Amino acid sequence: MGANFNLKTLTVALAALSAASIASAAGLDRSGQDITAFLQDGVYAEAVYTYLDADVSGYDNAYVGADKNAYQQGNKIDDIAESYDFFRYGVKADINDTFSVGVLYDEPFGAAADYSGDNNFVAQGDRDATINAISGGEVKDFASAANIVGKIQDKVENGGTLTAIEQAQLKKLGPAVAVAQADYNMEGEGTNVEVRTENITAILGAKFGENKEFQVYGGPVAQRVQADVKLRGTAYQAANGYTMNINAGQDYGWLAGIAYSKPEIALKAALTYRSEIDHNLNVSEIFPALAGAIPAAATGMNGEIDITTPKSVNFDFQTGINPTMLATAKVRWVPWSDFEIVPPLYNTGSKADPTNGPDGLSLVSYDKDQWLVELGLAKRLTPALAVTGNIGWDSGAGNPVTSLGPIEGYYSAGLGAKYNLTENWAISAGGKYLWFGDAKGQIPNKFAVSNFEDNDGFALGVKLSYQAKQNFN
Structure with missing residues (x-):
């Protein structure tokens, strides 16, 4: 038999990695849904704090016209990525040499973006520019559009019959006038998005095999979701002024996995599947463009929205290289192409444009x-100190991508360290630098509205952990 690697000393080093192993940029992914706390030996508990600060800046689109793909560099967009932080907790214990139980908490999905300044994602209060943008350059100023709409409305009130041209003008310019007035009233407000989720997972595991080298595990997942979105500025065309609030709600899913270990070479491998989770949530929407047809859309309409957070597959692997060195690998897959957010009022409004198709548009989706x-x-x-280093790659979820999160994945490099405070207590800290992929931002009808290049960010993490042996002999 070859060298017997001391798993305890090697996991000292391994644990430092997970403090900074975060900040997935594709879709709404954040925590990476790590379950390695459950795979530790004996009694184990951890508390992890993560902080992410990114610089995501670019330019809006100065082009006005019907070509969805046309882009002309416009005004500067300052950093839209709000710094954010989140926590992860885990506790695990062995019932006997076969069964284990654990509880994990994390914040798996989220978004935080805030536009400001003089660009197409901020309500500038310029009614002429808004009319020009929504009409595709057909009408240059607010007064002309309001005059046309006013005359048509007077004709309707007096019992007149509208011509086909007048009907088309009212359909197009009526919402445009309402949106332009809303933009004027909201002057200075920027596009903003805030999405947060929380997961609590209970896990039961059972070991089997001649040396208990295999383990199957699974359990229920409770997930809480809430979101707020504001669309402001001419970039969003007729959706300028749209506001959505999704009230916090909770639903349930599950996870299942299988793990293999070979302690003599510090080898551990685990494959974990998390189910998608269906949510039915209360939503409130304001959509100024629909105020003429649906008066309540100007002040707020309440309804329900169905959102399904995505399933995922994680593969975690480690093996000893020698008695003091460990190699690790992590692979994660999330089918963001199946995910979408379809607010009912927003979707209804999008159906007014036949080019959006009979099913209308979703507010957020990925390719x-x-x-x-x-x-x-x-x-x-x-014996008390270990250091780590890692590199990473995130594919992103398509390009162009939603203007509410214009990043196409990233490359990363990180360093970490762990110090054993006592035999059972340890503290870990790590940092990761992120090079974000360039991306073009688009709105749901696929019009290009922005371009983001040469952006980066960093993540910092700190973890306090406790581990103790359990003896069942």
């Missing part, structure tokens, strides 16, 4: 699935 790969090395320097 591609996410792949995340991270590779790392951990080295024990002393």
